[in-house]
Amino acid sequence: MPNLMELKYQVSNEDFTRAGEASSDVKKKLKQLGVSPDVIRRVAIALYEGEINMVIHAYGGEITVTISEEQITMTLADRGPGIPDIDKAMQAGFSTAPDNVRNLGFGAGMGLPNMKKNSDTIDISTEIGVGTTVVMTINL
Amino acid sequence: MDNSYDNSVYLLENQCKGCTNCIKHCPTQAIRVRNNKAVITKNKCIDCGECIRICPHHAKKAKRDFIDAIKQYKYTVALPAPSLYAQVNHLDDVNIILTGIKKLGFDDVFEVSAAAEIISEKSREYIAENRDKWPVISTACPTVVRLVQVRFPNLVDNLLPLITPAELAAKLARQIAMDETGLKSEEIGIFFLSPCPSKVTAAKNPIGYEKSDIDHVLAIKDIYPALISAMTEVAANPEDLVRSGKIGISWGITGGEAAGLLSDSYVAADGIGNVISVLEDLEDDKFNKDLEFIELNACNGGCVGGVMTVENPFAAKAKLQHIRKYLPVTAPHDEVDDDKTTWxxxxxxxxxxxxADNLKESMAKMAQIDALCEEFPGLDCGCCGAPTCKALAEDIVRGVAKKRDCIHILREYINKLSDDISIISGD
Known part of the structure; x- marks a missing residue:
């Protein structure tokens, strides 16, 4: 499809200071595309939270962002440990983050709740020991 | 696209060698070298002064006024920025510098730091009453305001909607002058002594209000030599002109404005690169929800680091700290109505x-840019006149550059041509 754009990012857990590079690049591109500021804000927050989650819990993965005239779809796929209890993970404040991560100001237990709050749809498929795929959409 | 925005930084064509220093340092990629001369795109320029600072040939200048403009008026008032006090050694009494300024030919002086203390008070009230706007972003640096306006749409609502201390000083000084002399407004000239070009722009093209009360903006560095001599003459017997204290004068250095809020819940950052990274993080919600205020200054060290100052910003900071020692926390000020200070x-x-102005066209252009980037070597050498390969690709797609502006593509093309010619000539 000609008016569909796809952006791919490899997220690595090797360097924590690089977490957020994908969301920041997407944000820059959306501004150039002239997407409305409110949508940009929601995409940036949802994607950044997801990216951080991939680095902390899943040792990296791949982010694919597709943009059509109707919506932005963000797919975050990892081969991490999986989420044992999605309902619990979705609760605001629930966190499994280790202390070294909390000391950096992360791990407040707002990751998934923030992703949900900022997207129009969110779908999580997860399998213990195999990985997690989160698909979020935001309507334009 | 609106090209009406008029910035203050401009090029002295005959001094420009067409090198790549400025294009590489411009934080908004507003400069290109075309036909061996730098060209500034006005609506992208935020007047940060980085290109003035970096140009080895002094080909970038800031538009400003000069002191002979005082002849146009019957009565003139100078508004010294607090950063001016930080330019001189061993200043124990601010009255000496203020009396020295008058001696340059002004009828009166009104300290910007006095107005700053009023703005500090108004800021405290605004922050207390507008929790939904936290963190409130300082608007004292016009470069920061312009940067938010062109690059951070989601942060426009966080901007502190108050005029700058210099602007309030102009309003108050004009009123005092009219009351004292009985002259009409247009017979009175208000002159701001500024550390930077962005404050020149703010007086010409204010953001947040219609018209500035500042008539002329002079550069601190231009009046400096005459001021030093004038100060020596008046040092023994200065007039009593000081109207501000520690809070107002501290606005000249980073952290000063924030300290005037009397709260610990703030972030203060300076240097244009740091300012951009704080704004990026703020846009991504990376700061705590209970953070009240963000002070941002485009120049290193704050206003003392402005390109129209003389002293090294760090030495200047030490000098300001020295002057502060002798002052009360704040001076008493008359009540000023909110409508005088609000945007x-x-x-x-x-x-x-x-x-482009629609998504479909923008996406098509972005795809073209990505395809072009694949063809370029990715060295970001700047020889084409654009700061990066990606910027060249954007220029090509916008129709203002061509592929063979890239010297590497051009070399390949010439090699191919010479191969073709040797085939034709049967070598």
Whole structure:
């Protein structure tokens, strides 16, 4: 499809200071595309939270962002440990983050709740020991 | 796209060698070298002064006024920025510098730091009453305001909607002058002594209000030599002109404005690169929800680091600390109505970096840019006149550059041509 754009990012857990590079690049591109500021804000927050989650819990993965005239779809796929209890993970404040991560100001237990709050749809498929795929959409 | 925005930084064509220093240092990629001369795109320029600082040939200048403009008026008032006090050694009494300024030919002086203390008070009230706008972003640095306006649409609502201390000083000084002399407003000249070009722009093209009360903006560095001599003459017997204290004078250095809020819940950052990274993080919600205020200054060290100052910003900071020692925390000020200090017009986002005005066309252009980037060597050498390969690709897609502006593509093309010629000539 000609008016569909796809952006791919490899997220690595090797360097924590690089977490957020994908969301920041997407944000820059959306501004150039002239997407409305409110949508940009929601995409940036949802994607950044997801990216951080991939680095902390899943040792990296791949982010694919597709943009059509109707919506932005963000797919975050990892081969991490999986989420044992999605309902619990979705609760605001629930966190499994280790202390070294909390000391950096992360791990407040707002990751998934923030992703949900900022997207129009969110779908999580997860399998213990195999990985997690989160698909979020935001309507334009 | 709106090109009406008029910035203050400009090029002295005959001094420009067409090198790549400025294009590499411009934080908004507003400069290109075309036909061996730098060209500034006005609506992308935020008047930060980085190109003035970096140009080895002194080919970048800031538009400003000069002191002979005082002849146009019957009565003149100088408004010294607090950063001016930080330019001189061993200043124990601010009255000496203020009396020295008068001696340059002004009828009166009104300290910007006095108005700053009023703005500090108004800021405290605004922050307390507008929790939904936290963190409130300082608007004292016009470069920061312009940067938010063109690049951070989601942060426009966080801007502190108050006029700058210099602007309030101009209003108050004009009123005092009219009351004392009985002259008409147009017979009175208000002169701001500024550390930077962005404050020149703010007086010409204010953001947040219609018209500035500042008539002329002079550069600190231009009046400096005459001021030093004038100060020596008046040092023994200065007039009593000081109207501000520690809080107002501290606005000249980073952290000063924030300290005037009397709260610990703030972030204070300076240097244009740091300012951009704080704004990026703020846009991504990375700061705590209970953070009240963000002070941002485009120049290193704050206003003392402005390109129209003389002293090294760090030495200047030490000097300001020395002067502060002798002052009360704040001076008493008359009550000023909120409508005198509050912005009167909305700040609208200006998407100067958009590729096209609709999504479909923008996406097509972005795809072309990505395809072009694949062809370029990715060295970001700047020889084409654009700061990066990606910027050249954007220029090509916008129709203002061509592929063979890239010297590497051009070399390949010439090699191919010479191969073709040797085939034709049967070598």
């Amino acid at each position: 009167t017009s909305d700040v609208e986002y200006e998407p100067v970096f958009e590729l």
